[in-house]
Amino acid sequence: MNVEVLNRSGAAAQASSRLMIADGDIHPRPAKASDLYPWLSKQWQEVFEAFGGRARHGWEKGTPYPKMQPMASRRDAWPKTGGGPASDLEMLREQLLDLHNVEVGIMNPLSPSGQGFQNIDMSIAFTRAVNEWQVAAWAAPEPRLKASIVVPYEDGVAAAKEIRHWAGNKHFAQILMLSRTNEPLGMRRYWPIYEAAQEAGIPVGIHAFGYGGTPITSSGWGSYYCEEMVGHAVCAQAGLTSMIMEGVFERFPNLKVISIEAGVAWAPALMWRLDAQWKKLKAETPHLKLLPSEYLRRQVWWTTQPIEEPEPREKLTDMIDFLGWDKLIFATDYPHWDFDDPQYAFPMKISEDNKRKLFRENARLVYGC
Amino acid sequence: MTAGGPIDCDVHPGVASLKSILPYLDPMWQDMVERRGLEEMNSISYPSNSPLTVRADWRGADGKAACDAAALAKQCLEPFRTETAILNCLYGVQLFHSEDLGRAFARAVNDWVRAEWLDKDDRLRASIVVPMQNVDFAVEEIARLAGDKRFVSVLLLIGGEVTPGRRGQWPIYQEAVKHGLPVTFHAGSSYHNPPSSLGWTTFYNEDYVNQAMSFQTGLTSLITEGAFTKIPDLKVVFLESGFTWLPGYLWRLTKFWRGTRQELPWVTEPPGHYVREHVRFSLQPFDGPPDAAEMDRFMNMVESEDLLLFSTDYPHWQFEGTEAMPAGLSPALARKITRDNPLATYARLRETVA
Numbered sequence: 001m002n003v004e005v006l007n008r009s010g011a012a013a014q015a016s017s018r019l020m021i022a023d024g025d026i027h028p029r030p031a032k033a034s035d036l037y038p039w040l041s042k043q044w045q046e047v048f049e050a051f052g053g054r055a056r057h058g059w060e061k062g063t064p065y066p067k068m069q070p071m072a073s074r075r076d077a078w079p080k081t082g083g084g085p086a087s088d089l090e091m092l093r094e095q096l097l098d099l100h101n102v103e104v105g106i107m108n109p110l111s112p113s114g115q116g117f118q119n120i121d122m123s124i125a126f127t128r129a130v131n132e133w134q135v136a137a138w139a140a141p142e143p144r145l146k147a148s149i150v151v152p153y154e155d156g157v158a159a160a161k162e163i164r165h166w167a168g169n170k171h172f173a174q175i176l177m178l179s180r181t182n183e184p185l186g187m188r189r190y191w192p193i194y195e196a197a198q199e200a201g202i203p204v205g206i207h208a209f210g211y212g213g214t215p216i217t218s219s220g221w222g223s224y225y226c227e228e229m230v231g232h233a234v235c236a237q238a239g240l241t242s243m244i245m246e247g248v249f250e251r252f253p254n255l256k257v258i259s260i261e262a263g264v265a266w267a268p269a270l271m272w273r274l275d276a277q278w279k280k281l282k283a284e285t286p287h288l289k290l291l292p293s294e295y296l297r298r299q300v301w302w303t304t305q306p307i308e309e310p311e312p313r314e315k316l317t318d319m320i321d322f323l324g325w326d327k328l329i330f331a332t333d334y335p336h337w338d339f340d341d342p343q344y345a346f347p348m349k350i351s352e353d354n355k356r357k358l359f360r361e362n363a364r365l366v367y368g369c
Numbered sequence: 370m371t372a373g374g375p376i377d378c379d380v381h382p383g384v385a386s387l388k389s390i391l392p393y394l395d396p397m398w399q400d401m402v403e404r405r406g407l408e409e410m411n412s413i414s415y416p417s418n419s420p421l422t423v424r425a426d427w428r429g430a431d432g433k434a435a436c437d438a439a440a441l442a443k444q445c446l447e448p449f450r451t452e453t454a455i456l457n458c459l460y461g462v463q464l465f466h467s468e469d470l471g472r473a474f475a476r477a478v479n480d481w482v483r484a485e486w487l488d489k490d491d492r493l494r495a496s497i498v499v500p501m502q503n504v505d506f507a508v509e510e511i512a513r514l515a516g517d518k519r520f521v522s523v524l525l526l527i528g529g530e531v532t533p534g535r536r537g538q539w540p541i542y543q544e545a546v547k548h549g550l551p552v553t554f555h556a557g558s559s560y561h562n563p564p565s566s567l568g569w570t571t572f573y574n575e576d577y578v579n580q581a582m583s584f585q586t587g588l589t590s591l592i593t594e595g596a597f598t599k600i601p602d603l604k605v606v607f608l609e610s611g612f613t614w615l616p617g618y619l620w621r622l623t624k625f626w627r628g629t630r631q632e633l634p635w636v637t638e639p640p641g642h643y644v645r646e647h648v649r650f651s652l653q654p655f656d657g658p659p660d661a662a663e664m665d666r667f668m669n670m671v672e673s674e675d676l677l678l679f680s681t682d683y684p685h686w687q688f689e690g691t692e693a694m695p696a697g698l699s700p701a702l703a704r705k706i707t708r709d710n711p712l713a714t715y716a717r718l719r720e721t722v723a
Contacts, residue, residue, distance in 0.1 A: 068629055184567040184575070216566040217586035218528030218558050218579075223535065224593050226629040230622045231566065231589065234582035238565040241579065245572045265617030273578055273611055273656040280421050280686055281574040308620035315670045319617060322658065322667075338628060 004076045005341060019356065020103040021342055022363030024303040025207070025260050025331035026096065026145070028107050028138055031083025035137070036112075039129035044122055053126075054118040056182070056213030064211070065225035069337040077335035085335035089142060096334045097144050100342050103360070104369050105145050106331075107134055108176050108207050108260065113150045115178055116210050123152035127162060131172075139171035146173035146369060148205060153177045156189050160196035167200035173367040175202050178210025179232065179262060185239035186246030194252045203256035203301075203366050206239060208232035236262030237270050240300065244274065247287040249295035256366055258301045261333060265308040268322035271296055297324065301366050303331035304358070305340040313348040325354040329363045374452035376711035376718065379555075379608045379651045379680035380445055382456045382486055383436035384409075390460070393477040393484070398470075410474070412461035414526075414557040414580075415685070416573060424686035434684030438489035445683040446492055448691050453722050455521060455715070456495040457608060458482055463501045463526050463559045471500035475510055479520075487519045494718070496524035496553055504537060508544045515548035521717040522551045522606065527583045528558025534587075534594030542596060542603050549716040551604035551649075554587060556580040581611040581656070585618050588648065592622070595635040597643040604714060606649045609682055611656045616670035619644065645673050649714050651680035652706060653687040655695045664697025678714060679707040 030036055037045050057064045069075065071084050077095065079088035086092055096102060114126025127150045134147035149166050151159035166172050175197050183189065185206065197204045209232065215221045216231035236259050243249060243257070274292035282288065290298075302323075310316055320328065333339050342359065350358070363369075384390065387409050391399055401407070415422040423434045427444055435441035446454060462474040475498045482495045497520045499507035514520050523545045531537065533554065545552045557580070563569050565579045566586075584607050597603055622640045626633065636643075658667050681693045694703055712719055 068631065181567060184565060184570055187571070212567060214563050214566060214568045217532055217590065218562055218564050218583040219530065219532045219587065219590070220562045222532050222586065222590055222593075224629070224632055226593050226622075226625050226633060227532075227586070227589050229625045229629070230618075231586055233618070233621055234585050235566040237582055238567050238570075238575075238579055241575050242565075242567065242570060245570075245575045263617070263621050265620050266614060267617075268658070269611075269613040269617060269656065270578075272613055272658060273581055273654075275659070276654060276656050277421070277577055278574060281419070281577070283420070284572055284574055306621075306624060308617060309624050310616070310620045310670070315616070316620070318666050318670065322663070 004074060005339065018101050019359050020101050021330060021359040023096070023102045023105040023332050023334070024258065024329040024363060025305060025333050026105045026107050027086055027110055027334065027336065028092070028134070029084050029087045029109065029111055030133065031087040033112060036129045036133050039132040040125060044125045047122060048126070053112060055116050055211040056118065057211045065228045068225060072337055073335045074337055074339055089138060092334070093142065096332065100332070102144060104363060104367065106174055106205070106367065107138060107145055107147050108205065109134060109148070109150060110207070110209065115150055115153060120152060120155045120158065123154065124158050127152050131162070131166060135171045146367065147171050148174040148176035149202070150176050151193060153190065153193060154182055156192035160192035163193065163196040163200055163202070167202065172202065173369055174205045174258070177204060177206045179206050179208050179235045179239050180210035180212040181239070182212045184242030186242035186244070186248050188246070191248065194248055194255050198252045198255045203258050205258040205260050206236070207260040208236065208262045232261065233263040233266050237266060240270070240296065241274065244288070244292045244295050245285055247285070249299050250288055255299055256301070257299055258303060258329065258366065260303045260331065261305060263308065264302045264304055264323065264328065265316065265319045267296070267302060268319060297327070301327050301329055301362065303329045304345065305331040305333040306338045307340055307345050317348050317350070325357050326362055328358050329366060330359045372452060373708070374450040375679045375707035376722070377445070377449065377451045377454040377681050378606070378678040378711055379653070380441070380454045380456055380683045381459050381685070382441065382482065383434045383684070384458070384460045385433065385436040389436070390474070390477050390481050393480040394473060398473045410461040410464070412459065412464060412557060413560070413573070413576070415459060419573060421577065421686050423684045427684040438486050438493065442490055445681060449681060449693065451492065453492055453494060453718060456482060456486055456493055457524050457553065457555055458498055459555065459557065462498060463529070465502065466561070468500065468503040468506060471502040472506040475500040479510065479514055483517065494519050494521045496520070496522040498524050499541065501525055501529045501559055504540050507541045511541070511544045511548065511550070515550065518717055518721060520550070521715045522553045525552065525554050526557040526559060527554045527580065527587050527610070528560065528562065528564060530559065530561055532587070532590035534590035534592070534596050536594065539596065539600065542600050546600060546602045551606050551714055553606040553608050554584070556609040558583065580609070581614050584610040585614060589622060592640050592643050593633050593636060597647045598635050598637065603647055604649070605647055606651065606678065606714060608651045608680070609654065609685070610650055611654055612650045612677065613656045613667065615644070615650070641672070645675065649678050649710065650676055651678050651682070653680045653682040653693060657695050661697030664695065668698070668702070674702050674705050675710055675713070677706045678711045
């Protein structure tokens with residue numbers, strides 16, 4: 001956890017001949033919700049202010065499990081200009097893009113993004129506004145930043161419409177969903193999203209979090225934020241398992257999916273289990289033509305942050321060998337408290353070739369930039 | 370008895386039908402079974418005709434695996450030269466929403482196991498099935514049977530009413546510890562909560578794969594709530610949990626434990642410490658790397674040779690023939706798995722097994 005990042009000299013960082021990198025997970029936010037209002041009708045502004053987003057949890061403000069830091073952010077990421085962390089482009093340039101040689105940064109706006117609002121009409125209106133805002137406030141003035149098409153994913157048809165609206169726009173490199181959907185991710189209600197994504201040739205990033213209303217565990221709600229954070233890994237596994245079993249990857253063979261911020265080290269064991277059990281149970285899913293792991297290897301990538309930190313770290317090297325170095329996309333998660341610094345996140349021996357893949361080339365192949 | 374043979378920690382006695390259990394219910398409940406037309410209490414965790422539920426060559430003419438001790442000896446004990454086998458009855462008593470039905474049927478199942486299995490073959494031991502619907506009733510059932518040393522552990526399903534670490538569950542664990550019994554969690558659920566973190570799934574295959582996720586969240590709960598720090602003698606066994614998820618899972622949990630310690634001040638050691646000291650895993654299904662040559666590289670991530678307990682998971686289809694031991698494990702480790710680790714885990718086996 002990097003609650004505050006080491007105060008390293010910018011000059012020293014610049015002087016080193018470090019790689020240009022891609023960052024698969026950056027969280028810009030509006031300084032205030034009303035920054036989105038230029039793209040939101042008066043009616044929706046009023047409904048939002050009076051009734052809020054109504055996610056599937058009980059708090060009017062905040063999240064079901066209190067974070068460990070205000071806004072789950074680095075203490076040093078709060079702009080002097082007011083507003084929350086990552087709401088100031090100039091500061092984001094200094095603290096992230098320039099300091100870490102970020103050539104391409106993928107933006108995943110989370111709060112507020114309109115995703116997961118119970119009122120689907122408001123979700124549709126809000127996500128459109130957030131997409132407009134990403135272009136106007138971030139991607140247009142800063143070409144290193146690429147936007148994600150946030151979609152009202154609980155309405156697959158409306159989400160597909162939003163994807164088609166932006167398809168071909170060079171500012172967008174990804175479609176964003178959250179992992180904790182109202183139903184498992186492979187269900188047919190979400191297929192229009194995958195169909196539109198494949199058609200547009202844009203990968204679908206599935207970021208940890210969201211409020212689908214289902215407890216993470218099969219025994220109801222856990223007590224602690226720690227349980228929720230660790231649990232994002234099982235949510236991601238349940239989501240990918242659903243997508244495989246329902247035949248999403250079989251039906252949309254050119255769909256690309258990126259699992260964001262949900263962990264990496266579980267992927268090999270999930271593949272082993274899926275394959276071993278499917279071999280016995282495949283009579284139930286005759287629509288699958290490949291082993292489950294073959295779909296994952298063909299169509300899924302994983303962002304690295306928060307990277308697992310075994311001792312000694314070479315165990316992680318072994319685990320990534322099992323998964324494949326072509327499957328990882330480096331990410332910082334700026335400005336969040338568990339930020340991974342590209343200089344320090346992988347303190348083990350990695351070949352130059354694998355380093356290039358991890359920090360830049362895989363992203364180029366997946367996002368096309 | 371095959372002295373020195375394997376100790377099989379996860380064997381499932383078949384229930385031919387509800388009629389087998391009926392004589393062990395109190396007359397009032399027997400009457401209710403008939404008047405309300407109760408169905409067979411099979412759980413969707415193991416659909417009767419699914420290929421995984423009963424391996425094809427273990428399926429009899431009636432479609433079932435061994436439903437009596439003699440058949441079990443022939444199919445499960447003798448082929449593996451098993452010295453001792455622990456019966457974990459999966460008849461779905463935990464699924465009732467009524468605490469009273471849960472209590473009545475858990476008692477009946479345990480009495481049936483004792484009379485029809487333990488009394489018939491001295492190689493057999495059993496776990497005490499408890500009504501997960503009510504903690505007091507679960508404690509009562511453990512106390513009722515603990516005097517019989519052939520009951521060697523307490524059996525719960527990993528999917529229950531509340532997360533397993535919650536303090537309200539601790540009396541079950543304390544009662545188990547009082548009698549020297551490990552608390553075992555088996556794959557499965559009361560299905561009183563959705564089985565996956567995204568809700569109900571379409572396919573059985575998903576449900577089964579997701580069982581491994583239930584164990585991961587269950588283990589997080591036990592550790593973060595402090596069950597192992599506050600009940601230092603608690604031993605937990607995960608049955609049919611899968612095992613290869615453990616290293617990657619622990620790395621993530623350890624990272625977040627470091628980051629969230631201010632909400633968990635009682636978790637004073639890194640999570641891996643509690644796993645090594647308190648938690649064991651049955652062998653099958655192993656879900657390991659497909660290439661046996663990679664087994665060493667994987668086992669190196671585990672850091673302990675004490676964690677695995679031999680199991681056939683009979684009659685579930687996890688391997689062919691008698692190949693219960695995954696290829697690529699060293700002979701020394703295999704010896705620990707088949708004998709030393711089970712003996713170290715189940716205190717009562719040390720008293721009764723040579």
